[in-house]
Amino acid sequence: MYKVGIITLSDKGAQGLREDISGALIKELLPENFQVVKQTILPDDKEQLRSLLIDWCSVCDLLLTTGGTGLGVRDITPEVTLSIADKEVPGITEGMRLFNLQKTPFAMLSRAVCVQRGKTLIINLPGSPTGVSENLTYVLPILPHALDILTDRKTEH
Secondary structure: OEEEEEEEEOHHHHOOOOOOHHHHHHHHHOOOOEEEEEEEEEOOOHHHHHHHHHHHOOOOOEEEEEOOOOOOOOOOHHHHHHHOOOEEOHHHHHHHHHHHHOOOHHHHHOOOOEEEEOOEEEEEEOOOHHHHHHHHHHHHHHHHHHHHHHOOOOOOO
16 A cells, blocks of 8 residues: 655635645545545645645655646745655656647646655646646556655565
8 A cells, every 4th residue: 555645736725715626636546555644735835835745755655746837926846846855756757748748738838847755756746637637647557666666665676
């Protein structure tokens, strides 16, 4: 069982003015062997996100964020994610970008990243339900292998 945390970045969602469809969709799309142990909605605030990512890395094997990856002034998810990373995982990031570019040229505007902090994998997903569905569906097949290696469940590649 892989322990998962889901963080939605949305000023309006954090104020209760918008339903968290993307965060709920992430939870719905995860297979049975992925257990959501933490889930929250935060405003687009650097310090809150930084603190939460660091804290949840001590409990979760996988952190999935949704929102804050675009060009908006308050979109800070990739910068904060990179600031707490031990290593970048560019293969996942680039794979998602290439996959998305086949669907829409607007994928060029996504700044999402994937990183490792300790034994936790952190993947930024777009804020839209379509973006969440397409990106998560694309990356799910490789996650068990990646998490097995990262968490020392499997040492052979």
